[in-house]
Every structure is written in structure tokens, then in C-alpha cells.
Amino acid sequence: MAGPDWPGGWDSFHEFQREMGRLFDSFDPFQAFRHVRAFPPMNLYTTGEEFLLSAHLPGMDPAEVELTVTSETLTLRGERRRPEGVQDDSYRRQERFMGRWSRTITLPDRVDEAKVTAQFADGVLTVRLPLAGGAGPRQIVVTATGATPGRRGPGAASEPHPNEEGGRP
Amino acid sequence: MSDPHPPIRVPVGGHAAGRPPAGDEAEASSAARPRPTITPPIDIHDGPDGLTLEADLPGANETNLTIQLEHNVLTLDARIDPPAPDGMRLVHQEFPVGDYHRSFILSDDVDRDRIAAELKDGVLKLFLPKADRARARRIEIKS
Numbered sequence A: 001m002a003g004p005d006w007p008g009g010w011d012s013f014h015e016f017q018r019e020m021g022r023l024f025d026s027f028d029p030f031q032a033f034r035h036v037r038a039f040p041p042m043n044l045y046t047t048g049e050e051f052l053l054s055a056h057l058p059g060m061d062p063a064e065v066e067l068t069v070t071s072e073t074l075t076l077r078g079e080r081r082r083p084e085g086v087q088d089d090s091y092r093r094q095e096r097f098m099g100r101w102s103r104t105i106t107l108p109d110r111v112d113e114a115k116v117t118a119q120f121a122d123g124v125l126t127v128r129l130p131l132a133g134g135a136g137p138r139q140i141v142v143t144a145t146g147a148t149p150g151r152r153g154p155g156a157a158s159e160p161h162p163n164e165e166g167g168r169p
Numbered sequence B: 001m002s003d004p005h006p007p008i009r010v011p012v013g014g015h016a017a018g019r020p021p022a023g024d025e026a027e028a029s030s031a032a033r034p035r036p037t038i039t040p041p042i043d044i045h046d047g048p049d050g051l052t053l054e055a056d057l058p059g060a061n062e063t064n065l066t067i068q069l070e071h072n073v074l075t076l077d078a079r080i081d082p083p084a085p086d087g088m089r090l091v092h093q094e095f096p097v098g099d100y101h102r103s104f105i106l107s108d109d110v111d112r113d114r115i116a117a118e119l120k121d122g123v124l125k126l127f128l129p130k131a132d133r134a135r136a137r138r139i140e141i142k143s
Helices: A017-027 B021-029
Strands: A013-015 A042-046 A050-056 A066-069 A073-080 A091-094 A099-106 A117-121 A124-130 B042-047 B050-056 B065-070 B073-079 B089-092 B099-106 B116-120 B123-129
Touching: A042 A099, A066 A124, A073 A124, B050 B099, B065 B123
Parallel strands: none
Antiparallel strands: A013 B099, A042 A050, A042 B089, A050 A124, A066 A073, A073 A099, A091 B042, A117 A124, B042 B050, B050 B123, B065 B073, B073 B099, B116 B123
């Protein structure tokens, strides 16, 4: 394998990682995916009551990140620009992603889009997505037609009439 | 108009400067399970006065990032806290939670005393100025 081949005469910079990386490759299963992964990479967590989405957006101005949430999807969109005044041919190395990006994910459960909050710190966007009320499994009482209406369970007043079950909101 | 996210000046520690106190504590508590080491992507570009290195280090801040220059090796290290509080279950993962690490060997052409570092929105910018003797000089040819 040839050594680093940088244009320009000032070869002041050698990378130690090249050697170190080889030694430690086996410990880092993500290393191989470093350059092919989607931007921004996102992790999704849950407590059962809310989702927490963490997205790596280094160097982005939070005002320029467009976040839209529906009850089942989340879309992030923006553009990452190179620093101004730097000519393309002055780059010796370009590993960082730049350009327009957009990602949409389908959430595993319905969320209450009115209660979604987002924070940006140190290049990390954190979106909290509380689950929509009643998104959990709902038990529907099945009653036989003509059953005596005397049987009462908790919350019987709001118990839907079997005939209304077909017309869900 | 003030910038809501001003850049942070990051001191470049020599070999005498230790890690920040937070790093020591965290190191002790993490001994139990290994954390992945993440190689951050970098850009390097040339300027008239030296090189500029930019590294994507989302989650890094002035307390968890250390930049060390020991002899001719410049090392970036940052220990990143998990993005979610304990007790949250991971549903989908695209980035590992671990520690950033990358090292570089500087030649003598870099003026080590004037290396400057700035951290803003998870991007580290390192200025590596050329030493005076390494700058291009015009040599007059006497007839």
C-alpha cells in the first residue's frame, strides 16, 4: 500500500491513525461503515412513553435544520456548506460529508406531534417525541347484541355502543 | 447581534498537561465495559500561513475534549456521554456511543507554539501555522 499521496509540496502532516487504525480495527465494527453511512446518523431510543431521537449534525446551524413531524414520520432536512473562502484545490483531505441532505424515518409508534420538542447542542440534535395518548393497545369490549345493559364495568358511561365500533374516528 | 453558539477556545495541552478532571472520573467508571473507539472524519486544507484541520466531533465540548501534543504527535480525544438517559431502550442505532480518537504526526514545519483550536457545534477547527523557516521565501538572484 502506497503512503499518503497529497498534492502540494508541504508534507508536514502524517497520520498516525493509519497505523493505529490497523491495530484497532478489530475493536471497532463501525469503522468500515464510516464513509458510507447516511447523514445524519440517527439513534432512536424509547422509554415506552416517549421516543428520543438523537441525530449527529456537526457544524449545522440549528436555525437551518428543518424538522417536520407527523404522527408516524419524522423528516430532517438541511444543507451543510463548506467553509467560505477555501478553494477546492487547497484541500488535502476531505472526509466530512457536505451538501444537501434529507432523511425521513417511520416511527415505530404514533406520536403526539403537538408535544414534540427539539434541542441542539454541540452538534447533536435531540428530539423528544411523546407517544400519542391511546396509542397503546386498546381493549374493546365485545358485547353480544341484545345483552342486558345492566352489566357495568369501569368507565361504563363512555363505553362505546357496539354499533358505533365500526365508525372509528 | 450576538452569536448564540460562540466558539469555544480549546487549550492545546502539552505532555505536562493532564486530562481534564472529568476524564479521570469517567475513565474509572467505564473500566467495566469497553466502549467503541470512533475515528472522526476530518478535512485538511492548505492556507498561506499553514494548515487548517477540521474534525466532526458531535457531542464534544470543552470539558470532554482533550488535544494533546506530545513530541510530534498531536492527539484528539473526546469521551462522549450517551445521548439518552439511562433506562431508555435503544430501538435503532446508526452511530456508536463511544470515544473519539485520532492522532497525527506533525513535521517540524509546524510552529507548535502557535497551534490554536476552536470548537463550535461539534466541529473542531485546528490551526497549524507554518514555522517561519518553512514559509515560502523568495530568493533574489543576484547577477
